[in-house]
Amino acid sequence: MAIYSVGRRRVVIALLLTSALLLTLDLRGSPIIDRSRDIAARALDPVETAIGVVTTPVSRAWNGIVRYDDVRSENEALQEQIDRLIGTQAAAEAAVIRSQELQALNNLPALADIDTVVATVIGEGASNFDQVVEIDKGRSAGIAVGMPVVNQAGLIGKVTSVTDNSARVMLVTDRQYAVGVSVTSSSEPFDVGATENTTPSGITPEDATNAVTTTTSTTTTIPEQGTAGGQLPVPDTTLPGGLPGATTTTLSPLELAALEDLSNLPEQERADLEAELEELEAQLSTTTTTTEPEPVVEKETGALEGRGARLLPQIRFVQDAPQFAVLAAGDLVETAGGSESLAPPGIPVGRVANRADRAGSGGPLLDVELHADLDRLNFVRVVLYRPLVEVEQ
Amino acid sequence: MFAALVQGPIVRLVPVGVLLLALQRTIFVDVRIDGVIIPIMTIAAAATGVAGGSEGGAIAGFVFGLMFDLVEGTPLGSTAAALTVGGAVAGLLALIAADPQWWLAALFTAAGTAAGVVMVPVVRIFIGASEPFETRLGDIVAISAAAGAILSPLLVPVGRWCLRIKKTEWKGAANESAPTV
DSSP states (O other): OOOOOHHHHHHHHHHHHHHHHHHHHHHHOOHHHHHHHHHHHHHHHHHHHHHHHHHHHHHHHHHHHHSHHHHHHHHHHHHHHHHHHHHHHHHHHHHHHHHHHHHHHTTOOOGGGSOEEEEEEEEEOSOTTOOEEEESOOGGGTOOTTOEEEOSSSEEEEEEEEOSSOEEEEETTSTTOEEEEEEEEOSOOSOGGGGGGGSOTTOOHHHHHHHEEESSSSOOOOOOTTOGGGGSOOBOTTSGGGOBOOEEEEEOHHHHHHHHTOTTSOHHHHHHHHHHHHHHHHHHTTOOEEEOOOOOOEEEEEEEEOOOTTSOOEEESOOOOTTTOOOOTTOEEEEOOOTTOSSOTTOEEEEEEEEEOOSTTSOOEEEEEESSOTTSOOEEEEEOOOOHHHHHO | OHHHHHHSTHHHHHHHHHHHHHHHHTHHHHSOBTTBOOOHHHHHHHHHHHHHHHHHHHHHHHHHHHHHHHHHOSOTTHHHHHHHHHHHHHHHHHTTOSSOOHHHHHHHHHHHHHHHHHHHHHHHHHTTOSSOSOTTHHHHHHHHHHHHHHHHHHHHHHHHHHTTOOHHHHHHHHHHHSOOO
């Protein structure tokens, strides 16, 4: 058996130094190394295909043994999910169309305007320390490093290296992954105590409360055309979760009497007003005015970072400002975009699963449950998006 | 120089590495144990170290790691450095016994594999990766080492073949180091 010697130690040190040298060259960017990678990938491809054919039955047998229970429970969960999705699909499609129309009207960049390339996932990363997949489209399809990759559910990662006919995609769960995101909070930032702001000027909250008969909630809003105060949404406390909903109000004779006191107006104008008032009185005594306020939507931006396999990605650097938005589980997360961001705004990412508050000014940490199932990726779309900074260059 | 290259271990290490890399990227990606991928390249480097000492293990680790980096897209040299250490550690441990029994060889292979696996995030610290240590690093190391121990009876002879170590050489070395009465 070999005896340990200085010469052998030199060999080990020389190999480590060579590794360090290669690392330096690669990290600085070397076309020779890039070319070498292309050649190595092409050389390995036929061997890998052959080995794949031979070993596929073994893999299937293993998966059949190990994952049978998982597949069965997953099947049941998927069936339930399909039933639920069928119900919401039509409404979602209508909302998407409305959103696209609005974006077009406002000349805002829409995700639908950006070209995409459909690719097939042909392999997974072979390391325990990298969350990556390999796709079958590369430079020849217009794919470049940094482009975001999505599937039907949402964001899955970004392209980190590309060859002529393949590319590697770093998944959102990789510890090196980070992207700017916005958290859309649908919670109501205004408290019920602020209803004084919603009353018309000249009427105290008490008068308004007396004047308005609320049939569904404790709201004090009086519909008044042309004033912003009457259009502010107020939570309907009869609905679960305090979500903004329909508010029904009816004017009482007290307010009508107040309006009759307008004696300083000219004769003709007063006569017209009285006629209108009579009509209104007739209508208001029987008609119920219903308003459907838009839900209050507030956004906070932060950085989504992967934390490795089996751990939910986390959002950091979120400002916790309750006066603007209260971030909580269930809030939607989508890419924030920006001139330097690698991802365009509006790509759905997931929902906030947990919120962990931290001491100091660090802000809360938000765990994000991804929309996309990264364990089962078959087809993906590479969004051919370049950041505005790069486009200008 | 050409003769040295042909007669050296590289000629055998490269085709073996290609086969192992293909296996690593196909069956070992599918067949995971508790979500952990068996690092067959690291195990092979450690097994070669057990068969041929720290020098042989380091060379095998370097070649296998370089091939892995080239194909996997990881920074070139990062896995090579980690596997060089893994192979060298296994080779150093193998010095304890001149002709280790199968279970001792399995133990050394497991230790070398563990060293190689731990070195991957350590090397990444040096290249500026933020938080490279997986939260499941303990699980990954334990499962990889166990797989290394199980596969060592298969991979130690392969490593011996790669390094062109003839049976008479390692048996002879064992006889020489055996205590004489």
